[in-house]
Amino acid sequence: MVDLPAPGSDGADGVLPPLSSDDDPTIGEAGEGRVLRTILARTPAGAFSLLGPGDDAAVIATPSGSVVATTDTLVEGPDFRSAWSSGYDLGWKSAAVNLADVAAMGARPTALLVALAVPRDRRLSFVSALSDGFRDACAALAPGCAVVGGDLTVSATLTVAVTALGDLEGRRAVTRAGARIGDDVAIAGETGLAGLGLSVLFRRFHPGTAAVPVDPSVLAEGESEAIEAQLRPAPPVGLGVVAAVAGATAMMDVSDGLALDAGRLAGASGVTLALDAETLGADPGRALAGGEDHALLATFPAGVLPPGFRRIGTVVQAVEGAPVLCDGDPVGPRGWDPYRDAGADA
Amino acid sequence: MVDLPAPGSDGADGVLPPLSSDDDPTIGEAGEGRVLRTILARTPAGAFSLLGPGDDAAVIATPSGSVVATTDTLVEGPDFRSAWSSGYDLGWKSAAVNLADVAAMGARPTALLVALAVPRDRRLSFVSALSDGFRDACAALAPGCAVVGGDLTVSATLTVAVTALGDLEGRRAVTRAGARIGDDVAIAGETGLAGLGLSVLFRRFHPGTAAVPVDPSVLAEGESEAIEAQLRPAPPVGLGVVAAVAGATAMMDVSDGLALDAGRLAGASGVTLALDAETLGADPGRALAGGEDHALLATFPAGVLPPGFRRIGTVVQAVEGAPVLCDGDPVGPRGWDPYRDAGADA
Numbered sequence: 042m043v044d045l046p047a048p049g050s051d052g053a054d055g056v057l058p059p060l061s062s063d064d065d066p067t068i069g070e071a072g073e074g075r076v077l078r079t080i081l082a083r084t085p086a087g088a089f090s091l092l093g094p095g096d097d098a099a100v101i102a103t104p105s106g107s108v109v110a111t112t113d114t115l116v117e118g119p120d121f122r123s124a125w126s127s128g129y130d131l132g133w134k135s136a137a138v139n140l141a142d143v144a145a146m147g148a149r150p151t152a153l154l155v156a157l158a159v160p161r162d163r164r165l166s167f168v169s170a171l172s173d174g175f176r177d178a179c180a181a182l183a184p185g186c187a188v189v190g191g192d193l194t195v196s197a198t199l200t201v202a203v204t205a206l207g208d209l210e211g212r213r214a215v216t217r218a219g220a221r222i223g224d225d226v227a228i229a230g231e232t233g234l235a236g237l238g239l240s241v242l243f244r245r246f247h248p249g250t251a252a253v254p255v256d257p258s259v260l261a262e263g264e265s266e267a268i269e270a271q272l273r274p275a276p277p278v279g280l281g282v283v284a285a286v287a288g289a290t291a292m293m294d295v296s297d298g299l300a301l302d303a304g305r306l307a308g309a310s311g312v313t314l315a316l317d318a319e320t321l322g323a324d325p326g327r328a329l330a331g332g333e334d335h336a337l338l339a340t341f342p343a344g345v346l347p348p349g350f351r352r353i354g355t356v357v358q359a360v361e362g363a364p365v366l367c368d369g370d371p372v373g374p375r376g377w378d379p380y381r382d383a384g385a386d387a
Numbered sequence: 388m389v390d391l392p393a394p395g396s397d398g399a400d401g402v403l404p405p406l407s408s409d410d411d412p413t414i415g416e417a418g419e420g421r422v423l424r425t426i427l428a429r430t431p432a433g434a435f436s437l438l439g440p441g442d443d444a445a446v447i448a449t450p451s452g453s454v455v456a457t458t459d460t461l462v463e464g465p466d467f468r469s470a471w472s473s474g475y476d477l478g479w480k481s482a483a484v485n486l487a488d489v490a491a492m493g494a495r496p497t498a499l500l501v502a503l504a505v506p507r508d509r510r511l512s513f514v515s516a517l518s519d520g521f522r523d524a525c526a527a528l529a530p531g532c533a534v535v536g537g538d539l540t541v542s543a544t545l546t547v548a549v550t551a552l553g554d555l556e557g558r559r560a561v562t563r564a565g566a567r568i569g570d571d572v573a574i575a576g577e578t579g580l581a582g583l584g585l586s587v588l589f590r591r592f593h594p595g596t597a598a599v600p601v602d603p604s605v606l607a608e609g610e611s612e613a614i615e616a617q618l619r620p621a622p623p624v625g626l627g628v629v630a631a632v633a634g635a636t637a638m639m640d641v642s643d644g645l646a647l648d649a650g651r652l653a654g655a656s657g658v659t660l661a662l663d664a665e666t667l668g669a670d671p672g673r674a675l676a677g678g679e680d681h682a683l684l685a686t687f688p689a690g691v692l693p694p695g696f697r698r699i700g701t702v703v704q705a706v707e708g709a710p711v712l713c714d715g716d717p718v719g720p721r722g723w724d725p726y727r728d729a730g731a732d733a
Contacts, residue, residue: 091453095655096562097491097639098457098553103449107437110535111444112500112550116542145443154458156502156548189456192548196462202502202538202548204458207444216442293443309441 068168068195069161076168076193083172087179087187089151089208099189101152101206108151109207109214111142117199122252125242128167130272131201132174137274138296139205140183141335144281145294147215148207150183155203158196171201174273182278212285220291220310220340226354227346228338229284230277231270232299233324233331238264238271276335280349284339287347292339298332300365301374306338307364314340315366316354329372414514414541415507422514422539429518433525433533435497435554445535447498447552454497455553455560457488463545468598471588474513476618477547478520483620484642485551486529487681490627491640493561494553496529501549504542517547520619528624558631566637566656566686572700573692574684575630576623577616578645579670579677584610584617622681626695630685633693638685644678646711647720652684653710660686661712662700675718 068076086093092100101108115121115135126134136153143150155175159168172188179186186205220226241264246253257265276294284292291310295302307314321328340356341347363371414422432439438446447454461467461481472480482499489496501521505514518534525532532551566572587610592599603611622640630638637656641648653660667674686702687693709717 092560092562096560096564097488098455098494098551098560100492100555100560101454101456103452103454106449106452108447108449108454108552109444110447110498110500110550110552112502112536112538112548114502114504114538114540114546114548116504116540116546118543119541142443146446148444152456154456154550156458156460156550158460158462158544158546158548190458192458192460194460194462195465196544196546197464198504198542198544198546200460200462200504200542200544200546200548202458202460202504202546204456204500204502204550205444206454206456209446214438214442214444214446216438218442 065164065166067161068159068163068165071165073193076165079165079169080172083169083176084188085176087152087189088185090187090189093189094191099152099154101189103208105209105211107209109143109146109148109209110204111139112202112204113138113142114200114202123199124252124254125246126272128170129174132171133178133273135201135203136175136178137182137276138335139203140178140186140278141276141294143205143207144276144278145292145337146207146209147212147281147285147289147292148209149282150186150205150207150278152186152189152206153179153203155188155191155201157191158194158198158200160197160199161195163199182275215285215289215292217291217293217306217309220306220312220356222312222356222358223343224290224340224356225343225346225352226314226316226340226356227350227352228336229280229350230336231334232295232336233322233327233334234267234270235274235333236331237327238267238269239333241267242271270334274333274335277337277349280337283347283349284337287341288345289339289341292337295334295336295338296332298330299338300329300372302332303338304364304374311359312356313358313360313364313366314354315357315369318368320351320353325367329367411510411512413507414505414509414511417511419539422511425511425515426518429515429522430534431522433498433535434531436533436535439535440537445498445500447535449554451555451557453555455489455492455494455555456550457485458548458550459485459488460546460548469545470598470600471592472618474516475520478517479524479619481547481549482521482524483528483622484681485549486524486532486624487622487640487683489551489553490622490624491638491683492553492555493558493627493631493635493638494555495628496532496551496553496624498532498535498552499525499549501534501537501547503537504540504544504546506543506545507541509545528621556628561631561635561638563637563639563652563655566652566658566702568658568702568704569689570636570686570702571689571692571698572660572662572686572702573696573698574682575626575696576682577680578641578682579668579673579680580613580616581620581679582677583673584613584615585679587613588617616680620679620681623683623695626683629693629695630683633687634691635685635687638683641680641682641684642678644676645684646675646718648678649684650710650720657705658702659704659706659710659712660700661703661715664714666697666699671713675713
């Protein structure tokens with residue numbers, strides 16, 4: 042475990058690690074100091090950072106007297122394949138999934154902390170690309186948010202554990218528990234595209250027991266977009282605050298599938314969500330099963346839907362055993378339990 | 388990736404995972420719902436938790452308008468051996484090392500977020516014990532602080548990534564950069580005991596290429612205490628606030644060895660720390676090399692040392708190439724670079 046030292050510092054010793062003759066050394070060859078300098082060169086200060094990397098901890102402004110905090114981890118195997126995901130993809134996605142959780146509380150993301158466990162034989166360029174992915178995802182999805190701290194360690198299993206912080210700007214958090222009968226059910230962002238991308242990846246680039254790199258030349262129309270949605274999801278992070286300001290009564294991000302997550306929101310609120318299949322696109326089944334797009338699912342008092350959200354149903358009285366209906370029929374959970382189903386390679 | 392659901396909830400489906408006939412199923416057999424219930428039953432609410440586990444993110448009170456945040460990861464192999472560390476030890480240590488980082492800023496720890504990546508064949512009792520370790524470490528080291536959120540995933544490599552948050556209570560953060568010439572150098576907590584414990588573990592319980600369980604019956608006097616300091620360190624977390632209130636000019640926790648970390652503080656402050664060997668206990672070499680006790684190293688204006696800190700030297704003008712002196716002689720860094728040296732098993 043190592044706290045990030047100040048930018049440009051190599052620790053007290055001032056001794057640079059031996060440079061490999063290779064321009065792109067492994068992590069083990071580069072040593073901690075060079076790995077950290079590589080990351081920090083790609084880590085701009087955020088708008089909320091009162092104290093950034095370089096000390097025992099970061100200090101982040103929390104103007105409204107509370108902080109929203111969430112953590113999500115990507116592990117090689119269950120969560121991604123290195124044959125499919127570049128370092129950039131992985132940095133982007135690790136940021137995006139956490140930013141979506143902050144957004145789903147109605148908060149504005151302010152800071153990320155990144156705990157990175159990397160196999161010793163990974164190249165330094167992988168860490169560079171990962172850092173670029175974090176930076177670009179913050180800039181694109183949550184301007185003002187930045188990586189404020191982190192931790193580096195070696196591991197046999199590439200693991201990226203991110204904590205995201207956010208500010209409620211004086212509003213109450215929008216939880217999963219506030220949906221009221223008569224509210225509109227609405228969604229912002231994609232549902233099902235990332236899931237389609239995953240199925241394309243498995244179908245086309247997983248011939249035996251292991252993933253192989255993506256060959257764009259063999260992809261049919263729309264498949265590139267779906268793969269991109271899986272590897273670099275772009276959740277509508279800015280719409281979390283928009284929803285909160287508009288009076289969203291409940292909200293969550295869709296990470297485990299719309300059917301399962303809608304059921305969770307319904308359960309927390311003690312209601313049933315009655316969805317309209319015709320609002321779920323050309324393939325409602327795919328939309329209900331898909332989760333990794335990290336769309337924002339929210340409920341609003343009837344008639345106040347803010348821009349960016351589309352209505353997909355109505356909140357109704359709880360139906361025993363049927364937290365989610367689609368065109369009146371109960372929808373079974375089509376979720377994903379990482380402890381039982383994770384990873385086709387497992 | 389799964390956000391912790393509300394206590395007692397098993398998600399929308401309400402379907403319990405199939406129970407193993409075994410009282411202590413593996414994580415894979417237990418399924419996510421039961422693993423989460425096991426953890427949450429051991430996760431009391433904290434004094435600062437405005438919203439705890441069960442939503443996309445937690446909400447933590449930050450009365451002073453900023454939040455201190457840090458992350459540190461324990462990975463099986465480089466950071467611990469399962470033959471030596473129980474689940475309880477691992478939960479305790481994961482909490483303790485992060486609480487120490489918050490304390491080292493002069494802040495009061497308010498919340499932990501835990502990202503847990505567990506091999507599928509681990510027993511549920513391991514997760515129970517881990518949760519107990521988190522709870523007890525918070526209660527013992529940082530009353531009022533609690534686990535407010537987390538993430539669960541499967542991984543081939545057992546990994547515990549913790550983020551700790553803290554509140555400065557209106558004070559400025561105590562960084563590494565404020566030591567002034569003439570200040571006293573002081574320390575609170577153990578230095579070298581955890582390092583001794585690690586050497587005992589390797590010498591006695593690592594006969595070939597792998598660790599074996601600790602057999603207390605073969606330990607000499609003092610060795611049990613040293614092993615306990617390595618596996619369940621008890622940094623003086625509460626003294627971080629005490630130091631800040633007393634006017635500490637710089638502070639950090641000693642995680643990579645006193646010599647190396649003192650050099651970091653010296654470098655950040657642009658000074659040299661002149662230590663007195665006679666203040667470093669019976670074995671100054673061990674004290675200078677030891678790090679994993681997570682002692683608090685701080686500098687204070689001469690004469691204001693608060694209770695719990697002992698003086699170990701003086702801040703002097705920077706000596707080129709010698710950030711740390713001991714009895715006037717330069718002290719080389721005896722640090723630890725996880726990217727090059729991690730793990731005797733590696």
